Every structure is written in C-alpha cells, then in structure tokens.
Amino acid sequence: MTTAVARLEPPRPRSRSLWSDALMHIGRDKLTLLALIILVLMTIAAIVSPPIIENQLGIDANRTRIPDRFLAPGEEGHWLGTDQLGRDQLIRLLYGGRISLAIAYSASAISLIIGVTLGLIAGYARGRVDDAIIWLINTVNAIPIIFLLLVASSLWSPSPEMLIVILAVLGWIPSARLVRGEVLSLRERDYVLAARALGAPTWRLLVHHFLPNVLPTAIVYLSINAGTLILLESALSYLGVGVQPPEPSWGNMLTEARTFLALGSHLILPPGLCIAMTVLCFYLIGDGLRDALDPQTTRK
Amino acid sequence: MGAFILRRLLQSIPTFFGITAIVFLLIASAPGDPISLITFGENQDPQTTLELRRLLGLDQPVPLQYVYWLIGNDWARIDLDGDGVGDINGTRRGLLRGDLGNSIRQQRPVFDLLIERIPSTLRLTISALLIGYGIGIPVGVLSAIYRGRAFDQFARVLSVLGNAVPSFWLGLILIIAFSVQLKWLPMGGSASPTGGDTPLDTLSYMIMPVIVLSLPTLANVSRLVRTSVLEVLTQDYIRTARAKGLAGRAVVWRHAVRNALIPTATFLGAALGGLLSGTVIVEQVFLWSGVGRLVVDSVFQRDYPIVMGSVVLGAILFILGTLLSDVLYGLLDPRIRLS
Numbered sequence: 001m002t003t004a005v006a007r008l009e010p011p012r013p014r015s016r017s018l019w020s021d022a023l024m025h026i027g028r029d030k031l032t033l034l035a036l037i038i039l040v041l042m043t044i045a046a047i048v049s050p051p052i053i054e055n056q057l058g059i060d061a062n063r064t065r066i067p068d069r070f071l072a073p074g075e076e077g078h079w080l081g082t083d084q085l086g087r088d089q090l091i092r093l094l095y096g097g098r099i100s101l102a103i104a105y106s107a108s109a110i111s112l113i114i115g116v117t118l119g120l121i122a123g124y125a126r127g128r129v130d131d132a133i134i135w136l137i138n139t140v141n142a143i144p145i146i147f148l149l150l151v152a153s154s155l156w157s158p159s160p161e162m163l164i165v166i167l168a169v170l171g172w173i174p175s176a177r178l179v180r181g182e183v184l185s186l187r188e189r190d191y192v193l194a195a196r197a198l199g200a201p202t203w204r205l206l207v208h209h210f211l212p213n214v215l216p217t218a219i220v221y222l223s224i225n226a227g228t229l230i231l232l233e234s235a236l237s238y239l240g241v242g243v244q245p246p247e248p249s250w251g252n253m254l255t256e257a258r259t260f261l262a263l264g265s266h267l268i269l270p271p272g273l274c275i276a277m278t279v280l281c282f283y284l285i286g287d288g289l290r291d292a293l294d295p296q297t298t299r300k
Numbered sequence: 301m302g303a304f305i306l307r308r309l310l311q312s313i314p315t316f317f318g319i320t321a322i323v324f325l326l327i328a329s330a331p332g333d334p335i336s337l338i339t340f341g342e343n344q345d346p347q348t349t350l351e352l353r354r355l356l357g358l359d360q361p362v363p364l365q366y367v368y369w370l371i372g373n374d375w376a377r378i379d380l381d382g383d384g385v386g387d388i389n390g391t392r393r394g395l396l397r398g399d400l401g402n403s404i405r406q407q408r409p410v411f412d413l414l415i416e417r418i419p420s421t422l423r424l425t426i427s428a429l430l431i432g433y434g435i436g437i438p439v440g441v442l443s444a445i446y447r448g449r450a451f452d453q454f455a456r457v458l459s460v461l462g463n464a465v466p467s468f469w470l471g472l473i474l475i476i477a478f479s480v481q482l483k484w485l486p487m488g489g490s491a492s493p494t495g496g497d498t499p500l501d502t503l504s505y506m507i508m509p510v511i512v513l514s515l516p517t518l519a520n521v522s523r524l525v526r527t528s529v530l531e532v533l534t535q536d537y538i539r540t541a542r543a544k545g546l547a548g549r550a551v552v553w554r555h556a557v558r559n560a561l562i563p564t565a566t567f568l569g570a571a572l573g574g575l576l577s578g579t580v581i582v583e584q585v586f587l588w589s590g591v592g593r594l595v596v597d598s599v600f601q602r603d604y605p606i607v608m609g610s611v612v613l614g615a616i617l618f619i620l621g622t623l624l625s626d627v628l629y630g631l632l633d634p635r636i637r638l639s
Contacts, residue, residue, distance in 0.1 A: 139318030142622075144614045146577040147595065148326075151607055154599045155330040231466055235581050238468045239596055251466075258472060258585075261487075265476050272469030279464040 018216070018293065025292035032288025035281040042278060046097035053091060073266050081266045092248040093270055099249045101278070103164050103233050108226040110168035115175025116218050120206055122176065123183025133176065141173050149232060153241045163242060167229055175221045182214045216293035220286050227282030234275050250275045304630050305623075312619045319615040320395065324366045327604050351380050357390070369608075370395050400609035405601050410609040414591060418613075420490055421590030424582070425575040427510045432517025432571065437564065439518070440525025441557055447530065455522055462519025467512050467578060471585035474508045488587035509586045513578050517571050524567055528560040562632045569622030576614050 026032055073081040073089075081089050122133035140148075152166045186192060192209055200208075236242030237251025245252050250271040257267035353359050355378060357368050368376070372394030377386020393399035400410035443455040479487040490505050491497050532538065533556050541551045576592075583592035591610055598606035 135314055135318060138315045139322060142315055142573075142615045142618045143319055143322070143611060144573055144577040144580075144618060146580045147611045147614050150580070150595065150599050151323075151326055151611065154602075155326070227464065231464075234466055235468060238466075239581065239584060241599065251468075254469060254472065261472070261476060261480060265480070268469070268472050268476060272466060272473070275469065276461070276465045279466075280460060283460055283464055 022216075022289070022292040026288060029288050029292065032285055032292075035284035035288070039278065039281040039285065042097060042274075042281075043101055046094055046101055050091055050094045050098070053094070089267065089270060092253060093250070093274060096248040096250045096253055096271065097274060097278075099160055099243055099247065100230055100233060100251075100275075103160060103167065103243075104226045104229045104278075104282075107164045107167035107171060107229050107233075108222055110164065111171040111225065111229075112175055112218055112222050114168065115172035115221075116179050116211075116214065118172065119176040119179025120183055120210055120214070123180040124187060124202070124206060124210065126184075130180075133180070137173050137177055140170065145170060145232070146235065149236055150239065150241055153236055158236075158242055158244065160243060160247075163233065163236070167232060171225060171229060171232075175218060175225065178217050178221060179214045182217055183210050186210055186213055216289075220290045220293065223282050223289060224286035227279040227286070230275060230279050230282065301627075301630065305627055308623055308626055312623060315619060316616070320370060320612060321366065323608050323611045323615075324369060325362075327608055328362050328365065330604070350382070354378060354380050354382070368392065368394070369401075372397060372399060395612065400612070401605040403598075403606050404603045405598075406603075410605045413594065413606060414609055414613055417589065417591045417594050420588065421579055421583070421592060423506065424509055424513055424579055424588065424590065425572070427506060428513035428517060428575055428578075429571060431510060431514040433521055433564070435514075436518040436521030437525050437561065440522040441529055441552070441560075443522065443526045444529035444533070444560075445552060452526075455526070459519040459523040459526075462515045465515070467515070468581050468585045470515070471508065471512045471582060474511065475585075478508065488585075490588050490590075505588075509582050509588055512585070513575060513582050516574060516578065520567065520571070520574075521564055524564055525560060528563045529556055532556045532560045562629065565628040565632055566625050568625035568628065569618065572621030573618040576617060 026036075118133055122130045148170055149166060152170065153163060156162050156166070158166075186209070192205065195205060195209055233242055234249065234251030234254075237249045238255050240252070240255060242251055243249035245256065253271040254268065257271070260267070357365055357373060357378070360368070368390070369392075372392045373390025374393060376390050378388055378390055379385060380387040392401065398411060400414070402408065403410055403413055406413065439455050439458075443452045446452050475487055478485040485504050485507055491502065529552075533552075538551060538555055541555050542548075546555075579588075579590060580592035580595060582588070583590045584596055587593070591613070594606060595610045598604075598610070
C-alpha cells in the first residue's frame, strides 16, 4: 500500500534550495557568522581546554588554597584571579561553561522535540485533541516560568541531568504554539489535499509534508530558546536551586561572588560576561537564521 | 464590548483550574512527608502525628485533597481517631473562598502574608512597567524614523542586550558601581531599618531594582514599536496622508504612531508575566522584601502553602494582565472585537 502511494506521487525534486539559499545568506551575514564563530569557540573551549589548562598550570579546579584567596587577575599565574577559597577563576569559568552549555543544548533540543511533536499533533488533529493541547499550553504559559522552575527544581534535588529534564519539560510551550500555527495553515494547502486524496496515511502527511515545512521555524526557535535556557539556568543557579556548589556554573559563581562583593569584584565580571555573551550569540544566530530561512528575504 | 469581556473571562476559567491542578500535583508529588516539616524529628508521639495527618487531610487520596484545598473542608467531617465516625468539622475555607491555608513556619494565614508583600512588589513592577513603556515607545518610534542611522543601530543593540544580560548580574554591577564605589545608593532593602525615610530616601532604594527590572520591558517594547511603525509606514493611508501634503512629522506622529501602538497593548500581558518572574530574581539581588523573596524563602524552607499560594497569585495576575491587554486591544481596534 505504501509503495503504491509512493509510486503514484510525482517524483519530488531532490533540491535543497531553501537550505542552500539559507547557507549562502548566512555566509554573507557577517554578524550572524561572528556570533556562530564565537559560540563554536566557546563550546570547544569549554569542552576541550579545562584539562589542558589544569595540566599546563598545574591547577586543579576544586583545589582550595586559603593563602591564595582573592588574588587579583594575573597574580601568581591565575589569569582571572582566585575566589574566596583560592580556586582558579578561569578553570571554574570553563567548567561552568561546560555545564551551562550542556544544559542549554540538551534541554533546548528535548523541549524542541516535545514542542514540535505536540504542535504537529494539535495542528493536524484539531478538535478535542487540539483543545486539550491548547488548554495545556495556555495553562502552563500563565504561570510565571521562574515560579514553576523554582518549585520543580527545589522539589527534585537538582543534578544537572534533572535540571535538563525540568527545563525541557517546562520549556516546550512556545515551540508547540508556533508549530501548531504553521500546521493549521499548511493543512489547507492544495498539495496536502492532493496527498490525502492519493491515500497517504497520516504519519506520511506529518513526516513528509508538515515536518519539513515547520523545520525552519523550529530551528530558529531552537537557537533563541537555547539562549533563554542559559538565562533561566543561570538564574536558578544564582538563586541556589540550580547547579549546586562546589560544582561550578556561571550562575552559582555569581552567588558566591555576591557574598564577597567588596573584596572580589573581579569575580563578578567574567561569569556575567560569559552568560550575556552566550545568550547574545544564541539570539543573534536565531535572528540570522530567521532571515536566512525566510524565502522572501533570501530571494532578494 | 461587554460580551467580548465576558467571553474572555469565561475562557480563563479552565486555565485557572488547570493552574491550580498543576501547582497542587507538583507539590503533592514532592518527595518527603510534609508532616515531618511540622513535627521535626522522630521523637513525636505516633498517635499525635496520626491525628495531625488526619486533621490536615493528608491521609486522604490526592484528588480529594485537591478538592479540599480548592473549596475547603469545613463542610466535611474529619475522623480523628479512625473509628469510621466523623469527629469534628474541618476549618479550611479553601482557595476559592480566599483561604490559602496557613504558613507552616510562620503559623499565619498565607493570604495575609501575601497581601502584606503585594504593595512593595507592585511598587517595583508598576514603576518598571511605566518606565519600560515610557522610554521604550519613543525609542522605538525614533528608531523607526531614523531607520539605519546611528540612533537606530544603538537602539537595536540596546534591545538585544536588554534581553541577553542576566538581571542578577546587572544588579550586582550596579551595586558595585553605585553602592560600593560611589556610595550614592543603598545596597539593598526597601527602607532603612530605623525608619524615618523621606520620600527621596524611599526613592533611592527603588532606583536600582527598577532600572534592572524595566530593561527587558524597555527592550521588547522598543523593538515591537519599531517593527510596527515601520510596517504602518508602508500602508496606503500613510501615502494618502503624504499625498495630501501633510508634513512628514505630522504623518508619523498623528497617523503612523497611533496605529502602530496597538500591538504594544497586547504585549502588556506578557510584560506583566515577565515582570513577575523578574521580581523573583531582582528582589533577591536587592534584598527587597516583596512577594518574590517570600517565594524564594518559602521554597527553601519548604513552606509549601506559601509557595502554592504565591504561584496561584502570580498566575491570577498574569491572567488578569492578558485579559486587560485583550480588552485594550479590542477597544483600540474594533476589528478584533467583531471577529
């Protein structure tokens, strides 16, 4: 049955024109390119460099040395200085980046999968199923997200893995809403009607006809959401219900720095700059992708 | 218009019940026994613990507990000694009748605790909202008028940064600059502990939190206004106005801006939700004793009645904000009402 359907369909042109157009567009978009490069470099640095630097400088991330407390940047080989326990700030920043980025990437990917799936189902099924999903979206959306996250992550003691799950489970709303909207307009198109008239099963419609068309929206959202998740994770860690010390994260490094505001103001700048820089990159990439994946701007 | 408001009100009822259900399930699924929070330790007499459990309705199935939480249990008989016969009536009146239960730590009604804190939180959010809109709108309009010029570039960078910079970090930077270094502004709190603040003193406590809180709103509003002014400027009636010979400035301010502001009204609901989330963090950074700090403190003390009450309160405010923005939208744009 499926093979018969496949044969009846006109051969789909194998062109990747939207995506290759997009790639070319991004190639010309210097700001997006810059953001992409910075983000890739930061990710590589966070993954690769901590062990190397530890080896080179002979420093351990969690080694505390009371005589070396609050060293200013540059003193005794600590490029960014040391914190209240004499731990090297640079190493902690890199390890913190590892956790923050890992959480952002995976939570954003998981929430996208949930959001796209529910959005596809809601938009396609309509009726009761749609009503139920819309109700869920409106409900979760009405609760200020930080309240929910606070409660959820204080209830289930927040290991990084748990944080990923909590952020993902609470972060799928906007993507589901976006995808549903797109599907609602797609399902009335002629080619969908044609596919259905030819007897294409539901899964085929969803996977071959709707999914490729909502993918651009989803990818733009993926990038922007990753930025938002970095902010939320760091806020939670700052409040003390996110990543738990001694494990460093950009958020909880600031919590510790706040206690010693007058003594170690050099501890405040770097983690915040890292957060702001990463979020900025994710947002700029999202904006760039939106332009690149919009046929109306690329064709110009 | 009345029918429109009524319809929107009716639509928010299922949302409200959904919120209460989610909050209740979240707390009910929490690991650990709530009784142990009240009784501390294991030296407690098991019989008393059992009675307390029955008194609080914790021996009941979760759906029934939810019903009690919503509508109270003063109509139900509680079987304290377990002989199958009800002994006393419950004392709770339930969420729907304004009873959010008692705080576990402070032994006071959650409703009162929240009411006490709401004014100081509203002081921050409303100021931030006013500043965010008050500066955001002109910045957005100017940025659209001077599209591509230096001011526009500056405003756009600002609007991206306003969303990307974490509020707690910005708060810390401001504290270092204006409190630690310059000693111009107090580091935190909402009033001096000894009292006797002049209005100027009170204002000095508000400056930094309000700046931090208003920045994302400012960023989003200016961005929104810029886009919609640019969009309106391409409309036919603007060309007509120009063709009539109206001066460029009159066209922009009288014809374009007025219509371009309509979408910002819908953003009000989202802005309010964002500000409520924002206060949780900002109040923590500036040690401002509002609802946000009450929530964070209660989360750490596992004082669940307060947590549940404040989440419901936050959600109600958000629903009202969305409702308000829809009504505003309907008032400003008759097409919305009719569809």
